[in-house]
Amino acid sequence: MRQTTINIxxxxxxxxxxxEVARQWWRSCAYGDEWWExxxxxxxxxxxxxxGFDTSRSEEIxxxxxxxxxxxAKQILLNHGEECETVTTAQAFLDGGSxxxxxxxxxxxxxxxxxxxxxxxxxxLVMLREEELDYFSDEAVDxxxxxxxxxxxxxxxxx
Numbered sequence: 001m002r003q004t005t006i007n008i009x010x011x012x013x014x015x016x017x018x019x020e021v022a023r024q025w026w027r028s029c030a031y032g033d034e035w036w037e038x039x040x041x042x043x044x045x046x047x048x049x050x051x052g053f054d055t056s057r058s059e060e061i062x063x064x065x066x067x068x069x070x071x072x073a074k075q076i077l078l079n080h081g082e083e084c085e086t087v088t089t090a091q092a093f094l095d096g097g098s099x100x101x102x103x104x105x106x107x108x109x110x111x112x113x114x115x116x117x118x119x120x121x122x123x124x125l126v127m128l129r130e131e132e133l134d135y136f137s138d139e140a141v142d143x144x145x146x147x148x149x150x151x152x153x154x155x156x157x158x159x
Contacts, residue, residue, distance in 0.1 A: 011145045021156025023141045035135045039127050047072035061125040069113045089119045
């Protein structure tokens, strides 16, 4: 029979190299955490549905208006702060429409609607990139590992 001793350590006790191994382990598991949900939820409150995004290679985002662009613009004006770029975009969109006297409603041309959607989606892509950078920063990862009291071997492998 052979007996082996393994030293179990808290994150703070690890060497710098072992801490990096632990961080990589956490990051590989965390991509399933759906860290983007708050941004998706914010978009839905203004009437925008994000249908997909990629913040790495292609850096693209897709989405659509839930109801109509005019309602989305009005929701932005009600829900987003004046310093937010979406407010400027929404106001410019609303200023670009015209009133159809027959139906007494604002009418926008398709190109204006497409530009409005594209601008909003690009803004949300920036938010997603920033959220991802914050969520996966060394500081945030270290805090999550410490709070959850994960234990590691000396080389930084999870125990």
